[in-house]
Amino acid sequence: MKKDQLLTRRAALLAGGVGAAATAGVLTAVTGDVPAGSGPAAGAQARSPRSASAYRLQPLTGYGPPHAAPRRTLVRREPLLRVSGRGRTIVLTFDDGPDPRYTPDVLDTLAEYDVRAMFFVCGEMAADSRGLLSRMTDEGHVVGNHTWSHPLLTRLTRRQIRREMERTSEVIEETCGERPEWFRAPYGAWNRATFQIGAELGMEPLAWTLDTLDWTTPGTRSIVRRVENGAAPGVVVLSHDAGGDRSQSVRALRRYLPGLLDSGYRVTVPRRHYA
Structure with a gap:
């Protein structure tokens, strides 16, 4: 699928109640490494704005480099929604890239402000922009897998899901x-297979708290x-650096980041x- 077609696909999904919108509204906290009870996962395109107080949940993760080598990845039943840290911490995440038109500006x-963010990249985009992928790593950002x-x-089989994830992980490993x-x-569309396969590949599922x-x-x-309006300690912000015209996203970042x-x-x- 061409990245500039994602907007139409997203709109169609929202209209049909599929994917992220179908899993919206659950902000129940997960503590430590124990998965929360079963239920719908985080919504990708939540339609109703939430007040800042809605984001003040029990945090899920900490900050800084791991203190020990990884042993195994927990298979969760829903994605992580927010993070914890010292003081008023917030995480900025960017999906669907890298895109040579917008990612460099991000x-x-x-x-300029000496901050780090997370980039959830699509393998077909990353394979064509390995220089941007390398720059993300060199500048201290976290590169995540976005299939x-x-x-x-x-709507995919387990084999297809694994291939989508594996190919992207391979590009990230080769480059970074x-x-x-x-x-x-x-689209924020999670199911048991995505959690299981993601864990088998050594990855944690991260959603978001605030969709821009x-x-x-x-x-x-x-x-x-x-x-x-949505900023609060522990919030994970979802933005995009690809998948369409992201000039508004670039300009918005320049305005809200210093604030x-x-x-x-x-x-x-x-x-x-x-675990």
Whole structure:
């Protein structure tokens, strides 16, 4: 699928109640390495805005490099939604890239303010932009797995899901020198197979707490407003650096990032917890 077709695909999914929207609304916390009870996972395109207090949940992960070599990855029943850290921490994540039209500007802005973010990359995009992938790693960002071609995983066989994840992990490892430790399902569409296969490949599932809805191109001011209104300790922000025209996302980042820092937020990346 061409990346500039994702917007139409997302709109169709929302209209049909598939994927992320079908799993929206569950923000029950998971503590330590014990999975939360069964239930729908995090929603990708939540339609109703939530107040900042809605995000103040029990944190899931910490920060900084792991203190010990990984042993095994827990098979979860739902994705992680938020993180913990010292003080007012917040995580910025960018999906669907890298895209040579927009990703460099995102990286430039992050570098200007000396902050780290997470990039959930699609393998077919990463394979064509390995220089950007290398730059992400060199500048301290976390590169996660967002599948190869951005399919709706809940409609694929286990073999197809594994191939989508494996191919992307291989590109990341070849380019960055290590396999990804995090993955995110396209459209926020998770099922048991995605959690199991992701764990078998050594990855934790990370969703988000705050969707900027930048994929709808609502306008730069609207994106900035969503981040400013939804910011709270532990929040994971979802934005995009590919999959369509992301010029609004680039401009919005330039506006809200200094504001977050001036408000005392520490923009950082999560640390893995191993079972």
